[in-house]
Amino acid sequence: MKVMIRKTSTGALSAYVAKKDLEEPIVSQEKPGLWGGTVTLGNDWVLALPDMPDGTALPITVEARRLSGD
Numbered sequence: 194m195k196v197m198i199r200k201t202s203t204g205a206l207s208a209y210v211a212k213k214d215l216e217e218p219i220v221s222q223e224k225p226g227l228w229g230g231t232v233t234l235g236n237d238w239v240l241a242l243p244d245m246p247d248g249t250a251l252p253i254t255v256e257a258r259r260l261s262g263d
Contacts, residue, residue: 194259196240198227199252206251208234231260238262 197209198219206219206227217238223230229244240257 194257195254196242196257197252197254198242206232208232208240208257234262236262 194210194212197211199207199209201207201218206222207216208219209216215236217234217236219232220235221233223232226247228242228247228249231239231241233239239260239262241260242257243255245253245255
């Protein structure tokens with residue numbers, strides 16, 4: 194699914210899924226660099242993010258895979 198990842202005005206990361214009209218904060222991430230691991234959203238969805246170089250500019254839309262969550 195297409196997911197837009199951005200930094201909020203407070204510096205926190207959030208994810209927006211247009212197909213579901215859902216925006217949730219990223220509450221935890223598997224890797225400190227974000228890319229190539231999983232992230233957990235505020236609604237308990239776990240998404241697998243693609244490998245990308247550290248320092249990739251945000252906002253960015255990526256193809257992510259949902260691993261769990263309702």
